[in-house]
Amino acid sequence: EVQLLESGGGLVQPGGSLRLSCAASGFTFKNFAMSWVRQSPGKGLEWVSSIGGSGHIRHLPESVKGRFSVSRDNTKDTLYLELNSLRAEDTALYYCAKSNSPLFGSFDHWGQGTLVTVSS
């Protein structure tokens, strides 16, 4: 059974940093792209980053490029999201999602999310 368990969220001041983790199990982690998707309270889904199975290909939207970075450790079956220069508008539930292919493809499994709150 595929399981994705996010951690690392919390309350942080504007301008601060956090590192989110997503521990994966139940599948061959290195064979699939992974992504982060966030959802602000009461809002829709927003894609935040994707990384290919090998870790060489990484994509982020312009809204977070230069502030967020995505990485993975295929020896630990873990996905990471580094969040820097955080703003109030980054407050959201951050989901880890598995793709159904090594590069692109649908998000076929999701974690339960970790909450990031940016506030002074």
Add this chain to the structure above:
Amino acid sequence: SYVLTQPPSVSVAPGQTANISCAGDKLSTKGVHWYQQKPGQAPMLVVYDDWDRPSGIYERFSGSTSVNTATLTITRVDAGDEADYFCEVWDGGSARVFGGGTKLAVL
């Protein structure tokens, strides 16, 4: 940047068919995925690559596309189908794009 447009809400009576649309430029060339999100839960994939269904998803859920529109169709709707539904694509470049979501209400 690429934009996907969904109606904010769709209402349907129990037992009837719900059609949820998703509009985007040349959408039929991109491969559309649909996600269901019930209150307090993570999203769940219900249709991928325009019309394929993941294992465990009822046949009542189906997808279709025309040139600029994709449609998620749910037949024999019941109260358990009440949820937000999101379409999503890879824009062909380096971005993943979600529609704004449609709230399905079962009257």
